[in-house]
Amino acid sequence: MKRADLLSGIKNIAKGTIPLFILLLGILLPLGYEGMAAPVTLTIVHTNNVNGHLFACPS
Amino acid sequence: MLGGLARRATLLKNLQNQGDPCIAVDSGDLFFDQTTDQADVKKVLTKARLIAQAYKKMGIVAVNVGDRDLSQGLDFLKQEAAQGLPLISANLVDAVQRKPIFPPSVIREIAGVRIAFVGLLQSPRIPAIEKSLEGKAAVEDPMEALQKVMTELKGKADLILLLSDLGWDQDVRIAKEVAGIQFILGGHEGRAVTGPFQQGQTFIVQSYQKGMYAGVLVLPLGKPGSLFQDEGRITRIQEELNGLDRRSRDLQGAKERNPHLDIRPAIKGIKQQKDKLRKELKEAQKTVAQGTRFRWTLEPISSSLAEDAEVRSLIEATGIKKD
Numbered sequence: 001m002k003r004a005d006l007l008s009g010i011k012n013i014a015k016g017t018i019p020l021f022i023l024l025l026g027i028l029l030p031l032g033y034e035g036m037a038a039p040v041t042l043t044i045v046h047t048n049n050v051n052g053h054l055f056a057c058p059s
Numbered sequence: 060m061l062g063g064l065a066r067r068a069t070l071l072k073n074l075q076n077q078g079d080p081c082i083a084v085d086s087g088d089l090f091f092d093q094t095t096d097q098a099d100v101k102k103v104l105t106k107a108r109l110i111a112q113a114y115k116k117m118g119i120v121a122v123n124v125g126d127r128d129l130s131q132g133l134d135f136l137k138q139e140a141a142q143g144l145p146l147i148s149a150n151l152v153d154a155v156q157r158k159p160i161f162p163p164s165v166i167r168e169i170a171g172v173r174i175a176f177v178g179l180l181q182s183p184r185i186p187a188i189e190k191s192l193e194g195k196a197a198v199e200d201p202m203e204a205l206q207k208v209m210t211e212l213k214g215k216a217d218l219i220l221l222l223s224d225l226g227w228d229q230d231v232r233i234a235k236e237v238a239g240i241q242f243i244l245g246g247h248e249g250r251a252v253t254g255p256f257q258q259g260q261t262f263i264v265q266s267y268q269k270g271m272y273a274g275v276l277v278l279p280l281g282k283p284g285s286l287f288q289d290e291g292r293i294t295r296i297q298e299e300l301n302g303l304d305r306r307s308r309d310l311q312g313a314k315e316r317n318p319h320l321d322i323r324p325a326i327k328g329i330k331q332q333k334d335k336l337r338k339e340l341k342e343a344q345k346t347v348a349q350g351t352r353f354r355w356t357l358e359p360i361s362s363s364l365a366e367d368a369e370v371r372s373l374i375e376a377t378g379i380k381k382d
Contacts, residue, residue: 039281040170041079045071046266046274048086048224048246051127052106053269054374055382056060056362 061271061359064113065366065374070273070358071117072367080169083117084176086246086265087125087224090135093185104131105377111139113370121165123178124148125224125246126198132191133160147178147222150204154197163208166216172280175216177208177240180224181247201225205237217284220244227265234258241287242276254295255355260286264355277354288350296340303329303336 075081090107114122124146128136140146140161149163164177182198183189205221212219219240223230226247234243240261249268256263266274278287307329310322 039279042169042172042174042278042280043074043077043079043081044220044244044276044278045074045081045083046086046244046264046276047067047083047089047270048244048266049088049125049249049268050085050090050110050270051088051092051268052090052103052110053062053092053382054064054106054109054379056062056066056360057269057271057382059061059271059359 061361062269063360063366064110064270065370066360066362066364067270067273068113068117068367068370069364070360073364074275082120082167082169083114084120084220084222084244085114085122086222086244087123087178087180088127088246088249089114089122089125091127091130093127093130100131102379104135106379106382107131107135108139109373109377109379111142111144113373115143116369119145120167121145121147121176121178121222123176123222123224123246124151124161124180126180126183126185126188129183129196130185130188130191132193133196136161147176148180149177149208150179150199150201152197152199154192154195157197157199160196163204164212166212170280172218173216174218174220175212176220176222177205177212178222178224179205181226181229201229202233202236205233209237209239218278223247227263230263231256231258234261234263244274244276251357253357254291255289257289262287262289262353262355266357270360272357272359275354275356275358279351279353282351286350287353288347290347290352290354291356292343293340293347296336296343300333300336300340303333 071081071083090110091103122145124136136146145165146161147163147165148161149159151160152158153160164175166173166175168174179201180198181201209219220242221233221240221244223233223243223245224247225233225245227245227250230243230245234240235258243261243263245263245265248265250265251267251272252264264274264276266272307326310325314320314322
């Protein structure tokens with residue numbers, strides 16, 4: 001095989017591969033970001049010894 | 060002036076509106092204060108029903124039964140539980156059958172993490188409360204009850220939080236002797252705990268009393284199984300160091316004004332304290348960086364919080380104007 005033919009073959013593969021690579025990146029990247037996103041944070045509001053108080057008390 | 064049910068509801072709503080999951084729990088002694096005169100019973104029960112109604116509207120996840128919650132007998136609590144208030148207690152049992160009167164625990168799955176809340180109370184020591192149970196209920200040994208629940212929860216919960224009305228000393232004992240509890244949200248004395256107390260791998264807190272503050276625990280749920288570390292520990296040590304620096308400067312100033320003043324022993328003491336704190340700071344910086352960092356704050360229920368209109372109107376409908 002001539003060198004020119006070899007280069008042309010590589011070019012053809014690249015032509016198909018690069019768009020495919022970009023397509024795969026487009027599909028997978030958002031998932032990747034989601035995986036790296038900050039974990040869910042749970043807030044727990046806690047009370048004790050409310051003792052029936054409805055209103056504010058002197059602090 | 061701090062506190063108020065309607066403002067507490069607003070704090071919860073504000074936190075819920077921030078987007079991440081936000082739930083509310085109570086460790087007990089929610090409804091009643093010590094003993095009540097017979098003349099006050101009607102008012103006291105009206106207030107208690109109102110609190111239960113408001114907490115249900117606020118979407119409370121678990122309410123532990125405290126010893127003072129028993130002061131009007133079991134009927135009130137049973138009625139509220141039947142109407143959807145999620146009362147829990149692992150060691151309040153039927154006096155005859157010796158079975159828990161309310162569920163020992165409640166499990167909520169949030170973002171795929173199963174979180175269990177377990178409830179425990181101390182045996183009532185006030186004769187009037189004991190009398191109000193009319194021999195229908197008994198309080199079992201909290202440690203035995205807890206061991207039983209911990210066995211039942213094996214494989215069913217990723218995080219276990221104890222809602223305790225046992226008091227500080229008992230909570231510390233539990234943290235020492237029972238593995239697998241990440242947090243003890245305590246009560247009974249009603250202490251103001253600004254910095255969580257760490258015993259082994261368990262953190263113990265309380266949120267003061269009379270609803271004047273609410274404890275806010277912020278937990279990342281991303282790494283189940285990794286140890287929790289108190290994010291505020293470093294700040295608190297740093298603040299203590301700053302306080303010692305200020306004290307040292309004050310002493311130097313006093314010495315300049317009064318050259319005969321011997322400040323050497325005090326300065327030596329401060330230096331020793333600072334050395335100890337610097338070691339603690341180094342250790343904290345190392346451990347906090349390794350684990351899952353949580354945040355605990357005591358939020359004052361101040362007048363800057365607007366009153367929740369719905370809860371406000373519930374209170375107004377009762378005609379009660381002061382506690």
